Amino acid sequence: MSPSVSSHSSSVDPRVQTTFDIVNWDELSSLGCTLAQLPQGSCHWGEQLSGGYNLVRFLHLHDDQQTIVVARVPLRSEDAMSEEHFSAISKRIESEVVTMKYVETHTTIPVPHVLQHSVHAEQKVRSPYILMSKVDGTPLSSVWDDMDDDKRRIVLRQVIDILLELWSRRFDKKGALFNQADSSLHVQSSSLFADPDDTGTRHRLSTTSYSHAADYWLAYANARIHDIDESDFGSDTKPYMHSQAWFMRSLTPALFDPSIDTYGCPLSPGDFHSQNIMITDADSSHPRITAIIDWEFSGPDFVSSFALYPLFIVDHPHWDEDHPLRARNVRDQATFDELILEAERNRSPTDGPQLSSLISKSSGIYLFQQAMCFPGMYPAVYPLFFAHVFGDDEDFSTDYYWALMENGILNRDKQRFDRETEVWLEARKVLGEEAVGRNLTRKEFKELVLKCLERFDDGGGVRRWLASSH
Template identity: 75%
Template sequence: MSDDHDSAISKRIESEVVTMKYVETRTTIPVPHVSHHNARAEEDVRSPYILMSKVDGVPLSSVWDDMDDDRRRIVIQQVIDILLELWSHRFDKKGALFDESDGSLCVHSSSLFVDPEDTGTRHRLLTTSYSHAADYWLAYANAQLLDIDESNFGSDTKPYIHSQAWFMRSLIPALFDPSIDIHGCPLSPGDFHSQNIMITDIISSHPRITAIIDWEFSGPDFASSFVQYPLFIRNVRDRVMFDELILEAERKHNPVDDLRLSRLISDSYGIYLFHQAMYFPGMYSLVYPLLFAYVFGDNEDFSADYYWALMENGILKRDQKRFEQEREVWLEACQVLGEEVVDVNMTRTEFRDLVLKSQEKFDNEGSNGRGLFRGTHPTVNR
């Protein structure tokens, strides 16, 4: 592995340990106690590691489906207490917790512990640069549009992909309210899944959460990322119970500036779909139609007609013309150089370099008489 890869792993370990110690010492949330750790691989132990106390119980995921409503209610009450406590711990930026050399706590960009080989849009943004989610997601969406513009030069599917990305960007002002981030970023668990919630006394009438484990990728996050139903709250009945119990709990605990977590979670469906579509490309084909229907309030998918209208006569008409020119240039290159030379996955830069390298194979006016391959053609050199 490269030094950069090892550094990313080390940063993950360091931040996870700092986060667990913070939760253990500054909250009532049960977590394993960290006895020792080493964030770097050394000669005696050739891997980073964390030694922590053993916790009692079994993962909630192994028993949740067999629980009756009374025991589910007791577990959900405990989960809500944990969420409300995390919600009350605020930081001035989105990122990951680290210790400074003087022992003070600081927040650094979570991009520090991303695998350097992962060049996705999500991992190139400096998370600490944005004060609220709307700014972050606009930067994310703009970077994604630039990636689309640079990649797959001449692809016939590029106009449609670009239109989808443009549509996603257009949703940001409506989905993300900057005012909910004015009190800072709550401490968000990276994977608050039922498999990471340890529970005991499952047969009794009072099951008890003994620990929340796996704090990797946890840290301060925007309020809109925090306000989601726990992943194991899947059906309508559980959500109704969750909504009832969190509202009841909030009447006992004053949320920050009376910004009720219960209301934000109950209204989070659109943001949830947006996050899934943007963060997980593999889920895009499943999530995107749901998001489109959520926005337009229609179960019939007319997205293709919508994008066609934008490209033919709407705001994306100029982009559509540019993609048509790209396609024309790409097809000409295939004709002159051969399809085995002109890769379908070339970036704009790679395509331009190939054209300039093979410029002598094109006549001064281009093989179709329109000069598409002059060295300074704007379609190639944007």
Template identity: 25%
Template sequence: MFSVLRNLGKMRHHQPRAQLSILCRGKPIGRDDLFAYTNGRFLVDEQRQLGRRYVKFDLDALCNVAAAVGDDSSPIASIEKMEGGFSKALLMKKENGIEVIAKIPCRIAGPASLTTASEVGVLEYVRKHTGIPVPRVLSWSSDSANPVGAEYIIMEKAAGVPLFQKWPDMAEIEKLELIKNLTKLEAQLSAIRFPAYGGLYLRADARDPKSHYQMLDDSIDASNAFCIGPSCDRSFHVEPAADSTQPSIGGNQGPWATTSQLGISIAKRELSRIPTSHSNRPAMFYQGSVDEQTQLLQSTISLMPMLDSHPTLSQTGQPTLWHTDLHMGNIYVAPDDSTRIVSIIDFQSVSVMPAFLQARWPEFLKPPQDYTAGLVHPKLPDGFDDMDEESKMLARREWSQAKVAKAYEVSTYLEDRPAHNAMHVPRVFRELFTRCGEVSEVGIIPLRACLIEIFQNWSSLGFTGSCPFSFTAEDISTHEAQFNEYQAWHEVQRLAQECLDTDAEGWVAPQLDIAEKRRQNSELLTMFIARMADEKSPEEARKMWPFPAEA
């Protein structure tokens, strides 16, 4: 790491050129366009979504920092804006031909200081303590009071080419070899046993007197350079409800020594966000009263201590660092050998968490619906020869996806047994942590479904003694009716997103026409209201639709 102060002397001699070339998707843009979000539009709540992704900074100061890094300082000649949903990424090319990446987090990513410091900590730890290839950090600052006016990281440009450029043309044997190489890299992360859950930081950046830090022992950090600190996950850094009667969780944002401490912190966080009065936004399904939400979270808190001694979770809950967003844009391979991974990027918001919450199929290797786990070779469906051509094409596509998913499953079993075991923990345990963290947003139904499943399958899930909560037959009957409404709403969300080629936030890719997408959305909503006329009033049907037409 190079500090900003160390580079100040060199920066004075390398002011950026007056005619700095700034591009985005191959087209010239102005300096102000660097601050705004231009990588798409939104069907709903657009001004708020754009505002959460707007970051202003001093471009000249950033160019000065980037110009000074490395062995040979050289002015920045051009910038290409590359933007994700949570950060600005600028490809900066120097006059001497060297390229570096400048990364600035957006407000939506969480606290910019923690987000920056944690990403640097993870990159440096992975680079120094594993053989996983990651970009080298050249300069960084987690204090927005710097000359740039925003937190930033300057890092090497990733070697190689993104996997998505190679994957379609790779032979099946090459894909299998790449998957094997990927699981070998992940196994290096599984082998490191951290002492606690939370964000991973350099000790030099563990300066916040309000935060607690857990030092690593010599077996995993002989240089004594790293520590576990507060989580940088944005879910832990939202203010409590203005009219909540529960106290704020304050500094209880990690690190956590046990699974139960982590789970209880999540539940208490949600308790602090339950408002005493309902919001004005329309409820799309039953979300529960304040008392119901409170009681359900208290039941969850009573369950959490039992997880620490659970025979399965005690084996798969080890604090593990993991890249939880592995897609083909984050994996770089050698140009002349698509099976060889030469760089993995985007460790923003990566943290140390229980292995059973971390291990997962990478995005591009996820199994299709009706996938059978275990030593079952994927096959084309029965009756394939009698299908029409379109059905055959879909069947071949699912078969192809099932084969690469199976390759990842088998390779993980052979190369990374801890991750394989963590992936096969009963689904309800992962759901418990996820749904507990959503109560203030989506209400009680998903979490209650988890608790009912645990109550009904207490012994078969590996628990001993008595369940600390219970549900009557009437409770379960009421829940099932309400869960059906929730599932119907959830299915409408999925279908709308699929038809409009968008996500839960209504994001529309920059190459698509936002006006045409809004017209399609309005048309689909009209059709949906008409189709639901026998079951729902127009107002009820409109509440189920994720993207209000007037937006």
């Protein structure tokens, strides 16, 4: 039974078709039949979905229960995958399966049941995979906006119960869960969440163990400043970006309290968003969460990263001031604050600060982490972060920049950036616009002008910059 690509295949992401062609779907369907103790061929493939990392297909078994098995495989590009990429994907799948089994065994949180998995691209299936049970319901994201306040209150109460269970599961450090040879759990550094091709500062961040969030985010902020300084050589916007990153780094000690991490790192889902919260009976008076799906990139994390409002009740940084959902989110967050306080009072006290108190004060941390982790969001998030600290005053934001860069502690940095802009313009004039692009790193620019050194004047800016940059 050789399947053909369904109408759900993405024409935008070429990895979908590439992955579809690589995987031996007949072998996966045979595995599904074997698991269900059905004759081979007693099944058919149904719907196909894809996301940022995986291709998902639904295998319909021809049994009395009309069981549906979810088959998920990592997306592959046309380029040959390096051993480092294969290793990263294998570890990611291994950790996700361990995490799902831990949650299924040690909590009451509903998750899909893993039926079988492989972390290797063995000869038969030709890809790592997970076969898991299909859960009932539809994503909360598809119904949340149309729910009235009473129904959202019911759902939020269930979300809080899930968060408090995860909050109570503590581990000794940030990282990813794995099984040791004796089946006991251990936490590895979160390097499997890093880009295998990145061997620079961010790779070192992911492979270094930090005892608390303050140290981690200070190192992350330093890496951000390093990235800004080394990229886009000669850009006239670099002084602004540098000053903004410097300002954010300076607030790290005020945002992150090391003492809250002394009680351990709670188990944090990698993407606890409404599209991964499955719900049934959304039209009734008692909507019910049936499962939390997609535990990829999950693992123990710092308290400050865990203690945030669920993203589906948080304003998106790109929203306009008059966005209609802002007022609803204010109500939902107030409801969340009320319900989590109530839930904490009904539970046994735990060591350390209360989750409700941390979440109610998490706005600054949320904006800080969004700006740090998602560079594309930086232009939208930074003004919100600045306003959170100093108040909504654009004139003061400009005054603060000039105080730092023109007359203050960052003046020497600005002089360096201005000189680099002059050097870049000289190189562009001598070598041409096509040769000297706008996105060269400092290293790439240096290699370029060294290769063409004879074309630059002895007393020119490029040669003086080269002499001073050794």
